[in-house]
Each structure stands twice: as C-alpha cells, then as structure tokens.
Amino acid sequence: MSINLKGVGVALVTPFTDGGEVDYPALTSLIRHITAGGVDYMVVLGTTGEPATMTAEERHRVVRHCVAHNPGNLPIVVGIGGNNTAEVIRTLQTFDLSGVSAVLSVTPYYNKPNQSGLYAHFSAVLEASPLPVILYNVPGRTGVNMTAETTLRLAHAFPGKAIAVKEASGNLSQAAYILRDRPEGFFVLSGEDNLALALAAMGGDGVISVSANVFPDTFSCMVHAALAGNVSDAIPLNLNLHEVTDLLFAEGNPVGAKAALAVKGMIRNNLRLPLAPASEALTAKIRTQIDKYGL
Template identity: 50%
Template sequence: MLQDQLRGTGVALVTPFTTQETIDWHSLERLIDHVIKGGVDYVVTLGTTGETPTLSSEEKLDLINFTFEKVNKRVPVVVGIGDYNTYDVVKRLETCPLDEAAAVLSVAPYYSKPTQEGIYQHYKAIAAASPKPIILYNVPGRTGRNMTAETTLRIAKEVENVIAMKEASGDMIQCMEIIARKPKGFLVISGDDAVAFPQLACGMDGVISVAANYFAKDFSSMVRAALEENYTEARRLHYKMLEGFDLMFAENNPAGIKAFLHYDKLVENVFRLPVVPVTESLQSRISAYLKAYNKAGSLV
C-alpha cells in the first residue's frame, strides 16, 4: 500500500546551485545518493526547502525528471505542487510529468489567507484533478493561515484522493486532535523536525524532514525507532540532534540546511535572492557543532 511506503522518513530535498546560480545537477545526484544511503524512506522534490519560488517552470520540470532518473525507483518520490491560485495548481497537475510519482505534496494556499471553506474547496478541486494522491500541507508560518483540525478532518473524510497531511503548525493539541479523529488509513506526518519525536510518540506516522538532508542516518533511525515504540533509542537520537535543529532553523530555511551540507562539501552555499547565506556568527556555531558531531562518527 502507498500509505506503507510513506510511513517513515521523507526528506524535502534542497536544490543545490552552482556559484553561477544555475542548478548543480552533480551535487543533487550526490545528495540523493546520500539520503538514500542514510536510510530515508522517500524523497520530496520541489518543496519550499528546494527554493521553488525562485525556480522557473522549465527548471521545475527538469528537477522532477532528474529526481525520477537518479532515484531510479530505489525509494518513492513525492512531488511538491502548490500555489495560492487553485486553477494554476490544477493546470500543473494535469501537465506535470507525474507518472513515476508516488504522491503530490500540496501546500495550503498562501498570501491570500482564505477562509477554512476556501481551503476546503481548494483541496477538493485539486484532488479531483490530480492523477496522484494528495498530501495536504499545513504550514501557517509560511502561508499566513492555519488549516484547523476540523478542516483537515473534513477533507480527510469527504475528499477522495487525499491520503495524508503534513502538519507543521507547531500546535501539539491540534496535531493530537487530528491523530485521534482521523479516518483509518489517513497518514498524519510531522513537518517539524525539532518536535517530530514527541509527535511520533503521540501517534504520527512519520516526518517530511529538512534535517534529514544532512542527518540522514540518525534522523531516519530516530523515526524508525519511534514508530517501533523503542522510545529510549528514539529519545537518545532526538537529543543528539536537538542542538543541530536549533542551529539549522535559527535564521532561515533553507539557508541553515545548506550551511550544514556545505560544511561537508555536499553542496555549494549558494542561493537565489531573496534567500542569503546564514550570518558568519551562526556559521561559526554550526561549524563548531558539526566538528563535534562528525568526530562522534555519526555522519553516513
């Protein structure tokens, strides 16, 4: 079942750039191999972590096809397709190359701050148009509007072709309400690396992670242990990475995760405006943390 394939650790891939700000395909291939070798269960392309607002339509298509090719069916691939324009999302769902995709991750409409009914109607329209199952994505810190537990549950129960929710509201009570009342087979997936462990203990089905770009082995091991209710091991790994989570998200995502990846020369520390590298002071703290982390032999 698809739900079984998406239970565990998904990684929201960064988009590496060259020093000329073109897509660095060699580094992306190396990153894909790194996270798969580290044990992640699936990859997500064209998420916010991939700097999708700065990518052209042609680049997005190239990234989808490249990811399919380099993953080569080793793990499932989820494709991010979302917008504040419902009809644009519908058009892209009908035209994007999704034959090899396991599912589509679609963020709630941003900027326009629709009502809960507007959010419901948005997802109803795109789910009807999508050739692949939809994963809802609630991230009010970026969209400006929270998708309530009631709206999530309404969509889960009433809208066909919606199979999961990536919850990144940071509201533990809201998350628990969804977990407690969700229909059978509907996945609730964490979108918050720093609180993923307690959310898994509460009954979430996995994580779509930023941190797993770097902490591929430890993060996927933590998720796997928590899903097996081995909370002693999951807790150990959670606290081992906790300072890293704090540093990674201290200023900006994806600036933080690229600083981590650049430390190990997996990607260049290059962005497209308006995203810029982390400050020198934060970079120094990250370097000191990773020196100690790598000395412990934790990196894949």
C-alpha cells in the same frame, strides 16, 4: 500508485552552482547520501527546494532528474501548490508526473483564506490531481492555519486521494485531534523536525524533514526507533540533533540546511535571491554542533 508514508521523507534542497544554475551532479550526490542514510522517500520541489525561484522548465527537469537518478528506488513526492487554485490545477494536469507517487500541496499563502476557502481549494485540487495528495499545513509561512476540523473533513471526504497531512503548525494538540479522528490509512506527518519524536510517540506516522538532508542516518535512526516504540533509543539521538536542527532554521529555510551541507562538503553554499547564505556566526555554530556530535 500507492505510497507508504511511514517513516522519514526528505524535503530535498536544490543545489546551485556558483553561476546560479541547478547543480545536477551535486543533486545526484545528495540523493545517494540520503538513500545511504536510510530515509524512506524524497520530497522534491517542497519549499526547501526553492521552487518559487525556479522556472517551470527547471522544476520539470529537477523532477525528471530525481526520477532518473534514484539508486534506492525511493518513492518520490512532488510539491505542487500555490495561492491560485486554477493555476495549481493546470500544473497538476500538465506536469510530467511519471515515476512520482504523490503530490504535496501547501495551503494557499498570502491570500489568507478562511476555513471554507481552504476546504474548497483543496477539494478542487483533490478532484483534479492524478495522484494522491499530502495536505501541507504550515501557517508560519502561509499566514493561515488549517484547523484539525478542516483537515479531517478533507480526509473523510476524499478517501484514498487525501492520503496525509504534513502538519507544521507546531501545535501538538491540533495534531492530536487529527490523530484521534482520522480515517483508516490517513498518515499524520510532522512538518517540524524537532517535534517528530513527540508526534511519533502520540501515534503519528513520521516526518517530512529538512534535517535529514544533512544527517539522514542519525535522523532516520531516531524516527524509526520512535515509530517502533523504542523511545528510549530515540531520545538520545533526538537530543543530539536538537540544537543543530534549531540552528538550521535560525536564519530561514533552506539557508541553514545549505550551510550545513556546505560544511560537510556536499554542495556549494548557494541560494537564489531573495534568500542569502547563512551568516558566518551561524555557520560556525552549525560546524561546532556537527563536530561535537559526530554528525
């Protein structure tokens, strides 16, 4: 199953009830919200979705729910990664991925493998995956940076299987080398919301966004304008979003996003430990930005 990753993917939050269960009606409403906002695809069970605190049964049910409640028939990407290569492979081979277009797989965290280890890990994952894979480089969370050289080795060695990188190193120079030397058809996606415009201007293909949970219309308009070469139209939208996007990450993700969605009345502001809700001070700042810019 092929997937066009050009544009805006949303790293979906997982709403929870006051009792700590997955809030499926709120999840349905959130999917309708992002669909109406003009996003291009959704990413389920990414870090933003708190899958580390969910049971295997919950993860399966959330994916099946998103497949079944998808009014815009958006392509769906599912996060399947970890720091035990054998376990990642087992999950890829046993997870019900019907209706899913691709997998997002993060660099192994905590173990801190070297570049040879990263290449070997992803080679095994790519060979085992029944679906195309988006490589996910996020050193701020994992403790290890996958270099442009390693990303490009994988992209060239596994054409059609390694289809993209979600580059969240924050290093635009690193992204530039990937853009310069990538094979045809390999997507380069921003993993940093506030660098999405810059990466698009450099020739990138879009973003997998947290902010687009909350402001899908404004964020999508900004990214789509940038990708169309209308940077002058994208700049004011980017500036309006800049501070609130910083605030969404000020106390961790998805802490800020859930606070913002709660301010907008879309979900209950519940997270699973070890994450706790945003402070009152941060929530007040987020509310001020939403009101100020009509977000």
